[in-house]
Amino acid sequence: MSDHRKSLLRLSVAALALVALVGCGLKGGLERPPPQFGEARAAYEAEQKAKAEAAAAEQAKKEREAKERQRMTIPAPSTSAQPSVENPSQPAPQ
Numbered sequence: 741m742s743d744h745r746k747s748l749l750r751l752s753v754a755a756l757a758l759v760a761l762v763g764c765g766l767k768g769g770l771e772r773p774p775p776q777f778g779e780a781r782a783a784y785e786a787e788q789k790a791k792a793e794a795a796a797a798e799q800a801k802k803e804r805e806a807k808e809r810q811r812m813t814i815p816a817p818s819t820s821a822q823p824s825v826e827n828p829s830q831p832a833p834q
Contacts, residue, residue: 775781
């Protein structure tokens, strides 16, 4: 094989490898993986559990507040509760 063909082959292999690596990349920042064993693993799991519980409590609080706002909403006055006015051009006596 000639020297020219070897360099072309190497360039092609490098380009294919680069394309393969670029195609499987993550977008955004990278996160550190969790510990696999030991005390660090237990601490990580406890931290994740606490975060999940805090998020669930926050969601429940938002839902309670939304229900409270919905319950406190004053309904529009009904037409039967309005005093009857005989002549709409004249104001009702006070």
